[in-house]
Amino acid sequence: MAMITLQNSSMTEVTILSNTFIDNYMPEANGEFVKVYIYLLRSLSNAPVSFSLEQMADRLLCTERDILRALKYWAKQELLVLDFTDSDKLCGIALLSPDKHTENASSVSASVETVSTVEQPAIQAASAPSAAVEPSVPTGKASSDKKQELTPERIRELKQNEEIIQILYIAEQYLGKTLSPTESQKLLFFYDGLGLSADLIEYLLEYCVSHNHKSIRYIEKVAIAWAEEGITTVEQAKRSNSRYNKEYFTILKALGITNRNPVETEITLMDTWLKTYCFSMEIIQEACNRTVLQTGQASFQYTDKILEGWKKKEVKTLDDIRSLDDEHQKRRQSKKAASRKPAAPASNNRFNNFEQREYDFSEYEKHLLNQ
Known part of the structure; x- marks a missing residue:
C-alpha cells in the first residue's frame, strides 16, 4: 500500500499559552514576569537555542536583575526549574507544564558562554529536573507579621498525607477548577499553619462558596478569622457564623x-x-x-x-x-457666648476725652459786679 504524505505549505509560527496559565497564574503575576515567561515559551520553538541573560534583557528592554527576579518567581510557582553551578551561577532552565505539574519538563537549551558584564553564564541545556523548586508556604498561628516557612521536605510530606490529598480534591470540586499552586499553598497553610482540621477546611470551602465567594483571598481571610477566634470544630464555626x-x-x-x-x-x-x-x-x-x-x-x-x-x-x-x-454641647455654648458682640466701648474722639472744667457761677457773677 502506497504511503500518503501530508504537507502544510503555510507554516505559521505560533506560541501556545496554556489557559491554565492565563486563568491561575497570570492574574497574580507582575507584568514583567509574564513577559519573561512568554519569551521563554517563544524560545522553545527554536530549540535548541543559545542566549545569555544579557541578550534576554536587551531583547525585553529590562535589566538582568529583573530577569533573575522573574525566573525565581516562576520557580516558586513550580512552572520552571533553575539549575545552578557549584559557584551558584545560573546555567539552565527547565519549563514545567502548568496543566500537569509533572517532572516531564520541556527544556530551553543554550550553550555555555560567559556574560562579561556581570560574569553570569548563559542559560544552558536542562533536561528533566532532578527536583522541583518547592514554593514557600507560611506557617504558624494567624499572625501576618510572624510567619515561618515550610521546608520543601515538609511540603512533600504534606502532599502525601491522605487528608491533604482529600482536601485538595474537595477544593477543586467546590471551586470548579484545577487548583493553582498559590491555592494549594493556601490550603496547606490552613492545615499545617493555622491548625484547621480537614473537616473544618471542608466546611470553610462549603461556607464561602455557598455565599458566592470563590476567591482564595476571601477564603483565607475567613480561615484566619476562625483561627484567631479559637474555632477548631465545624460546630463552633456554624455557631459563630450564625x-x-x-x-x-x-x-x-x-x-x-x-x-x-x-x-x-x-x-x-x-x-x-x-x-x-x-x-x-x-x-x-x-x-x-x-x-x-x-x-x-x-x-x-x-x-x-x-x-x-x-x-x-x-x-x-x-x-x-x-x-x-x-x-460637645458645652463647647458649642461656649463658642456661642464668645461669638456674641460685647457692648460698644465709649467713643475715643477728642471731644469726649476732653477733661471738662468745673465753674462756680455765683463767684463768677460777684466778680463781674465788683468790676
Whole structure:
C-alpha cells in the first residue's frame, strides 16, 4: 500500500499559552514576569537555542536583575526549574507544564558562554529536573507579621498525607477548577499553619462558596478569622457564623435596609465594628440611628466615621456617648457666648476725652459786679 504524505505549505509560527496559565497564574503575576515567561515559551520553538541573560534583557528592554527576579518567581510557582553551578551561577532552565505539574519538563537549551558584564553564564541545556523548586508556604498561628516557612521536605510530606490529598480534591470540586499552586499553598497553610482540621477546611470551602465567594483571598481571610477566634470544630464555626449573620441583619435593619443580604464591602465594615472595635450591638445601633437622622439614608461610610471617632475616644457604653454629647454641647455654648458682640466701648474722639472744667457761677457773677 502506497504511503500518503501530508504537507502544510503555510507554516505559521505560533506560541501556545496554556489557559491554565492565563486563568491561575497570570492574574497574580507582575507584568514583567509574564513577559519573561512568554519569551521563554517563544524560545522553545527554536530549540535548541543559545542566549545569555544579557541578550534576554536587551531583547525585553529590562535589566538582568529583573530577569533573575522573574525566573525565581516562576520557580516558586513550580512552572520552571533553575539549575545552578557549584559557584551558584545560573546555567539552565527547565519549563514545567502548568496543566500537569509533572517532572516531564520541556527544556530551553543554550550553550555555555560567559556574560562579561556581570560574569553570569548563559542559560544552558536542562533536561528533566532532578527536583522541583518547592514554593514557600507560611506557617504558624494567624499572625501576618510572624510567619515561618515550610521546608520543601515538609511540603512533600504534606502532599502525601491522605487528608491533604482529600482536601485538595474537595477544593477543586467546590471551586470548579484545577487548583493553582498559590491555592494549594493556601490550603496547606490552613492545615499545617493555622491548625484547621480537614473537616473544618471542608466546611470553610462549603461556607464561602455557598455565599458566592470563590476567591482564595476571601477564603483565607475567613480561615484566619476562625483561627484567631479559637474555632477548631465545624460546630463552633456554624455557631459563630450564625451569630454574626444575625448581627449583620440587625445592623442592616437599624439602617433601614431590608429584604437583601449584605454585600462584601458592608460585611468588611461590620466585621471591623464587631471584631476590631469590639463595639456592642447597642452602640452600633446608636451610630446607625444617628446616621439616618443626619443623612436621611443608609450610609455605611457615615456610620463608620461615627464609630471610628468613638473608638478613638475609647467609648465603651451608651453613658460614654452621652458624656461626649454633653461635652460637645458645652463647647458649642461656649463658642456661642464668645461669638456674641460685647457692648460698644465709649467713643475715643477728642471731644469726649476732653477733661471738662468745673465753674462756680455765683463767684463768677460777684466778680463781674465788683468790676
